[in-house]
Amino acid sequence: MITLQTDLTIIGSGIAGLSAALFAVQKGLGTVLIGDGGASEFASGLLDVLGAFSGESITQWDDPWAGIAALPQRFPGHPYNCLQAGEIEQALAEVVRALSGAGLAYAGDHQKKNVRIMTGPGRYKLTYRVPETMWPGVEAFEDKxxxxxxxxxxxxxxxxxxxxxxxxxxWPGLRTERIRFPETQGKPELLAVRLAQSLESEQVREKLAGAVAPLIRGDKFLAFPALLGMYSSGRIRAELEERLGVSVFEIPIMPPSVPGLRLLETLGGILNGYSCFRRESGKRVCRARQEASKEFVLNLDDGGRICKVISRRVILATGRFLGRGLQAEPGCIREAVFDLPVVHPGEDGVWHREDLFDQRGHPANRAGLEVDPTFRPLDRQGNVLYENLYAVGSILAHSDWMRMKCGAGVAIASAFKAVGSCL
Ligand SMILES: Cc1cc2nc3c(=O)[nH]c(=O)nc-3n(C[C@H](O)[C@H](O)[C@H](O)COP(=O)(O)OP(=O)(O)OC[C@H]3O[C@@H](n4cnc5c(N)ncnc54)[C@H](O)[C@@H]3O)c2cc1C
Structure with missing residues (x-):
């Protein structure tokens, strides 16, 4: 049995857990990150802050900060209400700066507004920061x-x-052409992640440019599904622009999303550069308890071997149902590690509405943990349960990221505040 002892343990390695780890190691806190990686591949790579209020009618926010100012009145339990707008902005800026420093640039910093980005199914989505490889698509979509x-x-x-x-x-000026991806003859089905990896090869890029060049006829923009490389997407996009003489951009596609994987891998790579950081990948915390000393003892399921972590503080970033941070059982929803109380804002026990696309959203998507202003989980009477346990990200109650388009923003900003509170 291996036992680790640490200042801070973060459970869950999605955007919330990785951001919390980044903020913690930047402050020099000894940090262990435990995550099994499940569900994280759904991260789209777009950084939403706040796009809409759901309800009987939808309010879209071109200015997410105006939406955030209006939240306390309309959604008093929303996690953003524990934060100042300046803290949300700072948290986001720090993550974006770290990503850019590691070669994954994001665009949109010059304006404090949401942008409209075209998505694979032919709709548009309001989001706040987009990978630089998608940015020309914002202009193309605006001007058609x-x-x-x-x-x-x-x-x-x-x-x-x-x-x-x-x-x-x-958009009458939008045309399409279907080609064979270089070096995939005889393969009936292609995976975006594999294609992205293969574009890291110069030979493949050269063949792709060669196949596309004769198809360009007076187009101002050239768009590809988001698979232009796994590790050097910025460079690959720029190189294609140079070879082909048009402005090139990526369009977000269905998960598993290459830009989402780039985001998570880049954050992971940054963390590995800190000596106060240790990652326990591919593992789940299966049991947790608090000792009389107030330290937490976490048992990890390591495919048979059990590893134990003793930690002065814990940040829970285990996400929702897909990653099994929350588990649905007949009649109730459970938090899986500490068995924390889960609030369920559904009316009359209704979890899901009949219409999948109901604009009011599904009550189950607002279920989660209630927290105090420093992001410590509360019991049903509103008391803090453990003075050194914090919860961040999509496990928090009252934040329907699907309808409100606030997933990454809540994850990053709540992580920022929880780490600040730890210190
Ligand atoms: C299909 C889809 C599309 C999305 N699109 C967008 C978008 O365009 N923009 C946006 O801002 N947001 C989007 N989101 C939401 C966004 O991905 C999340 O809100 C955001 O990633 C925050 O997630 P999180 O880190 O809190 O949780 P997750 O990303 O769910 O990560 C939690 C992690 O913890 C792990 N875990 C759970 N239990 C344990 C345990 N006991 N031990 C160890 N590890 C554990 C899980 O396996 C998972 O890897 C999307 C989500 C989905 C599902």
């Missing part, structure tokens, strides 16, 4: 400039013709 979208035989996650038919009325 002549644009060629290239997709690939065998790639199931993205269809250019579907996109074109969804947008035909509003």
């Amino acid at each position: 400039s002549p644009c060629l979208v290239v997709d690939f035989h065998g790639l199931k996650d993205f269809s250019g013709p579907w996109l074109r038919s969804s947008l035909a009325e509003v």
